[in-house]
Amino acid sequence: MGVLEAVQRELKALFGPRALLGPEKGVYRYDAILVGSEPLAVVLPESLEEVQALVRLARRYGFPLVPRGAGSGLSGGAVPEEGSLVVAFTRMLRLEVYPEAQAAFAEAGVPTARISEEARPYGLFYPPDPASWRTSTLGGNLGENAGGPLCFKYGVTGDYLLELEFVDAFGEAHRLSREAYDLPGLLVGSEGTLALLTGARVRLLPLPRHRATLMALFPGVEPLAEAVSRAVAQGALPAKLEFMDPVCVGAVEDYLGMGLPRGRALLLAETDGDDPELVEEELSLVERTALDLGAQVERAAGGEEAEALWRARRAVSPALGRIRPKRVNEDIAVPRSALPRVVGEIEALGRAFGLVVAQFGHIGDGNLHPNILFDPKVEPEAKVWELAHGIARVALRHGGVLSGEHGIGLMKRAFMAEAVDPETLGAFLRVKEALDPQGLLNPGKLLPDP
Amino acid sequence: MGVLEAVQRELKALFGPRALLGPEKGVYRYDAILVGSEPLAVVLPESLEEVQALVRLARRYGFPLVPRGAGSGLSGGAVPEEGSLVVAFTRMLRLEVYPEAQAAFAEAGVPTARISEEARPYGLFYPPDPASWRTSTLGGNLGENAGGPLCFKYGVTGDYLLELEFVDAFGEAHRLSREAYDLPGLLVGSEGTLALLTGARVRLLPLPRHRATLMALFPGVEPLAEAVSRAVAQGALPAKLEFMDPVCVGAVEDYLGMGLPRGRALLLAETDGDDPELVEEELSLVERTALDLGAQVERAAGGEEAEALWRARRAVSPALGRIRPKRVNEDIAVPRSALPRVVGEIEALGRAFGLVVAQFGHIGDGNLHPNILFDPKVEPEAKVWELAHGIARVALRHGGVLSGEHGIGLMKRAFMAEAVDPETLGAFLRVKEALDPQGLLNPGKLLPDP
Incomplete structure (x- = not known):
């Protein structure tokens, strides 16, 4: 029996019908913007213990794990690479509101908007509000440290994290508050490359009247x-x-x-x-x-x-879809003072490339989404990506950053080498090596190849 | 020439009169509560580059570096161990306010209250307000992730950190915002064990009217x-x-x-x-x-x-000093709902030990400071520490944590093994090993011996 068959047998034994091994797993190649390889298998765990069992299995056989929420990401963070195992958290749906403590615990698969819905009867809400919040999950939001329109005033996902529940690359389960070494803070925004996030206790705020x-x-x-x-x-x-x-x-x-x-x-x-x-x-x-x-x-x-x-504002996405069938949704953040120049340079860049660029975003904190609209039948994708990289360079030149809120993922990892100095990259790689020495967790994301 | 003399010569060449090698270095044995060994030397760097040079020297000779702000800490975090070199940041005093960005950059040695003083003409303030804020430094506050009375509404030091400037254990300088891996967030509260923090860009808020x-x-x-x-x-x-x-x-x-x-x-x-x-x-x-x-x-x-x-409220410290000449200022945080029981149990414990215990604190977030008052001439210190440990155990038993805002430092590191499960401690040690493999940075603090 080959290794692949052995793994599939073990997955079936552990997860039964919640281990997808047939053609239906092809659906998990996509996020909202990129397409990857067909995974080895897709697993839908329902508990912390199942996630631990899965990590131990992955360690034993040495195959990579790709965590996934709703797949609504915009940087390829949840897109599988060849031979990997997708861990879809959409069945981990426990949600409890603690009104007296102004807090909630939610498992990774809970759609973000559900937290505010459950908190509303108590006059509370959970502020981080990515545009996708009705579909995207808390786990995905934690992995990307997602923001949204409200983040100018209220801050991003990490600002509401009280305790993080996660399984590390050794298969150990943790539930940590943010004392001593702030590992929860380190894991937020690490795009699934340092641990599998299974749930979080988050802070709620009183609803403004x-x-x-x-x-x-x-x-x-x-x-x-x-x-x-x-x-x-x-x-x-x-x-x-x-x-x-x-x-x-x-x-x-x-x-x-x-x-x-x-x-x-x-x-x-x-x-x-x-x-x-x-x-x-x-x-x-x-x-x-x-x-x-x-x-x-x-x-x-x-x-x-x-x-x-x-x-x-909400009509922007469907409206842009009518101009060209496909688009690349860029996500940069620049100092507010640089915005007029940045927007102007991106407009000029679009004209120079002969491609339609539409810009919108959360201007309060300088988070801009330049969208390149194109028709793959007449406008070559290579040109589109070249323009996307040009846009990222405009952001860096004006003291901005590569990702306002969508993450680095697959899409911008090549750019990390330009955005981050070698010493910092070295520190990132030392952290990665320490927490995931086998390199099992979401390889090929966020960090550039060493 | 012995190694010690060689080091002293190099320190003199690098820092001139800002390398303290004589008896005056004895002053740096203390924080506000504990006494350590006399350091090998005390150095007062004035720039990022000097800190880098110092770390390279320490690497070469293998002696430990103990970062220090005002020495107003309450857990021994800045107290030197035998043969170490104290890095006192009190000469790094650059402070700039950027009113339009509602931000300020301050070097590690800036007393925390100075930031709000400089921001006040622009109608802004820097919220974290430890009781010591007129003397304690931003660097010390970052190392301990300090809070204060305002932290119930406004949050702690880490909540205001936009960018962190630091020198790592390899002598490399960094200035990082909080994207990709949030190293700044990890370093805040790490008590000088992962890097030397030299400055920070912090968020300011409009002053309430x-x-x-x-x-x-x-x-x-x-x-x-x-x-x-x-x-x-x-x-x-x-x-x-x-x-x-x-x-x-x-x-x-x-x-x-x-x-x-x-x-x-x-x-x-x-x-x-x-x-x-x-x-x-x-x-x-x-x-x-x-x-x-x-x-x-x-x-x-x-x-x-x-x-x-x-x-x-401000008279508490001097007033308690009149009851007994010495005191141990404990610092625990417990769920608000557990406060009445916790306070009661600590009262009973004090009575059982025959020692005076006075309790005060920031009750909004359950941060309690039980102070054990004693006279070392008649009340043995061993008994005092036994009671202090008993108090820490009361906190843990009620779902609390070992440090509300003072840090673990020297004082509570033995307790980390009780407070943190072995898996988490393992993750902490892996992070320490990755970022400071030689163990140069503030050894003997925060983490228990492996």
Whole structure:
């Protein structure tokens, strides 16, 4: 009996029908943006103990483990390489809310939005809100240290982590709070390369009682970025500050026909808090700086009008899909002050490549998503990736970073060598070697080849 | 020429009069609570490059490096062991505030309170506020991941870290933000055992415009803890929630004669924010739960009255010093719900040992400082330490942790084996081995002997 058959037999014995060995495992080649190899097998564990058993098996036979949540990632972090075993956490769904402690425990497979849904009856919520939060899982969010529109005011996934439950590369289970050496903090954002994250105790916050929303249409991206910069310097801390460039605005208007003017850059701002007057006052600060910089401002009179404005932002993805059938969704973060120049350079780069680039993002913290739209039948993918790399270089040149919130994954690992100095890379590799000496955990992700 | 002389010659060549080789180095044996051996030498570097040169020298000769800020630590983290070289960061004092970015860069030797002082003209502040913040340094605070009264609402040192500058055990300099592997997050709280921290870019917050303060005197610690628990569950998030047990209250009254009644447990609560009505309303929530549980409440009518109330809290240390000449200041953190039982058990333990125990702390997050007061002439230190260990065990038994904010250091490292399971300790040791294979950095701290 060959090794492969032996492994498959053991997987069947351990997981029964939750070990996928047939053609259905091909579905697990994809995340939301990249395609990998067909895995050796896909396993759907239901408990910490099953994850431990799996790691011990992988150690014995030496095959790589690729952790996976909902597969909604945008950097290939969950995409399998040849001969690997996908660990899909979607059956680990335990979720408990502790209202008195303002905390919740969720297993890795729990969709992120479920935490806030369960916390809502107690007047609490879980702030990290990646766009995918209805489908993406807490485990995936922890692995990528995901952010979202709310992260400007509220911070990212790691800021809400109280305790982390994980299985290390030796098959040992841990549940650690953040004292002594902060291993939970190290594992958050490590993209499954240092441990398999099985669950977390997270911090919840009281739901703010009031919100206020405005939409501002600027003559261009530059005054928009300048207005944001001034408002923040004056003390405004909106919960959300989202922007769309004229390409996005045009695409959304073609799609929804909501009466948006062409050729404008759009800013959506939402403030929140417990005192309605303060919430409105903070929004007025944004409004005044927007007006000063030539924007046309529409303020939502209530929840329904606000909802109508947010429709424009949520329509970006489907709207861009109508321009070209495929897209590469870049994810960079740059200092807020550099935004106007960065956006301008990326526009020029797109024109030089003859490709459509649409830009939007969480402008409050300089997190930008330049999307390259293309038709693989007429626009060669190699050119698209060359442009994507050019965009990453623009970010680095302006003091930015390679990943605002999507992670490095498969997509940007080659760039780590440019983004990180050799000494730091050396330190990263020493940490990896210490915690995963066999290199079993999500190989080929995040770190460049040594 | 012996090795010692060779080292001293090199140190003199590198640091001139900032290499202390004579009897004055004896001053560096102490932190605020423990005494170690006289170091081989004390060095006062003034730049990143000097720190690098020092690490290279230490590597070559194989002697240990003990980083030190103001020496105000309470767990022996900066106390030298035999033959080590103390790196005192008190000459690294560069401090720059970036108001637009709501951030500051400070070198390791900057006293923590200086950051808020420099930020104040821009309407900003740096929240982490250990009691020692006028003397203790940012470097020491980073090493211990220090908290303070404000940390219940605002979080601890690590929550404000944007970028960390450090020299690793190989002599390489780094300045890292918190992407990919979060090494800065790992180094915070590692007590100088993984790298020498030379500076940090930290996040600042807008100064709240209003504050409100009350003092509540409870018939005992149990109803006090219950009131805190209820108020927090109802959504109150005071900036500070400090408590003192009847021993502390009595000591402060003996010292200040401010008219505090005997035999009561004291709670000080301060709320803050931008809206005066909301700030008062939040305090009223604490007031109502305090009254419900039999407290007598005094609300400060303004800043001066508030200041008078806070005098009681600040007087705790000198007041306790009048009861016995020496004390061991314990530092545990327990779930808020366990506080009444924990305080009761520690009281009983003190009585059983025939030693005076006074308890106070940041009750909002369950961080308790039981102080054992003793006279070494009549009360043997061995007994004191036995009681200290007993107190640590009470914390662990109630789901608490060994260090709320003072660190493990020298004082509690023997306890790590009880507090942390062998698998976690194994992971800690692998990380230590990876980042400091020669074991040069602050040996004998935090981690127990393998």
